[in-house]
Amino acid sequence: MHTISTYINKIHKKIKLNPTYEAHNSTAFLDLTITRRHAKLEVDIYRKPTTTDTTINFLSNHPIEQKMAAFRFHITRMHFLLLNPDKKQTEWEIIQSIAKNNNFPQHLLLKLNQQILHKVNNKKLARMTKKSGQHLPSTAQ
DSSP states (O other), rough: HHHHHHHHHHTTTTTTOOOOOOBTTEEEEEEEEEEEEEEEEEEEOOTTTOOOOOOOOOSSSSHHHHHHHHHHHHHHHHSSSSOOHHHHHHHHHHHHHHHHHOOOOHHHHHHHHHHHHHHHHHHHHHHHHHHHHOOOOOOOO
16 A cells, blocks of 8 residues: 555645555545445545535524525435444434524425435335336326
8 A cells, every 4th residue: 555655645746646545444535424334335424524514604694595505415425325323313313403503494494305215215216126127106186
């Protein structure tokens, strides 16, 4: 690994590769923590210790879509990652805490969660039917 990072660091003097090594069967990669457990990998959401979890305050004078953007990202990530139920619940509690700290109404957060969950479930259903070769009944008339 050392020779690879040395080689890559020589390519451009202003770009430096700082590899992260596994410790305790776990490593942080982008915004994930990847943990090796027996013969499988588990993922969790990684937040740097310096993360403030600050979003646009709901009481600010910004368009609603801008205020919701961070929560849309967090909720979508929570549903699309293969998190175990405990980690998913922990992530949902963190998202709710971030919302509360930024004056985001709980009912809007729940509505956004339901909308995203509906999209996620529709995509999963579409993938499953595509794999099996079945066709969904058309709802368009």
